[in-house]
Amino acid sequence: MKELLENIKRNGNGNGRGESSLEKEKPLLIKDALFVRQEGTLVKVKHxxxxxxxxxxxxxxxxxxxxxxxxxxxxxxxxxxxxxxQFMRVHKSYIVRLDEISVISTREVKIEEDMVPVGRTYYQRLIDGIQRLSSE
Known part of the structure; x- marks a missing residue:
């Protein structure tokens, strides 16, 4: 939280500007969550x-x-x-939360009602990640 407040103090809150410098920064982290910039405000998203x-x-x-x-x-x-x-890249353009996967195939995973593609080079790492998750 201290880091969040320091960033806001240093960079301003973004109001009245086309694009604030905070929009280009990495997501701000706190325990079990991150803050992301959305329409001039910081939105807390829990992991x-x-x-x-x-x-x-x-x-x-x-x-x-x-x-x-x-x-x-x-x-x-x-x-x-x-x-x-908890999270793993499964494709050059996708990251998934491992414990939310309900179906795995060599080409995609199902998370709730969404099908997310799995890249060929990521499949074995995905299987290893699922096995690690189940052994913890």
Missing amino acids: EDILWLKGDGNYTTLVTRNFVISVRNILKDFEDALPKE
Whole structure:
């Protein structure tokens, strides 16, 4: 929380500007959650609410239990920020929350009603991650 307040103090709150410098920063972390910039405000997103993420160039879409939010951060920022034991990249453009996967095939995983693609090079790592998760 201290880091969040220092960033706001240093960079301003973004009101009255076309694009604040906070929009280009990595997601702000606190225990079990992160803050992302959305329309001039910081929105708290709990790790447990995130289902999966999709990267598209300089933007990432977070799909949560209650809403979908698009932010100006690259997918790698979230890959670095989210806990590795809970989240895994399964495709060059997708990260999923492992304990939300209900069906796995060599090409995709099912999370709630959504089908998320799995890249060929990520499949074995996905299986290893699921096995690690079940042994904990």
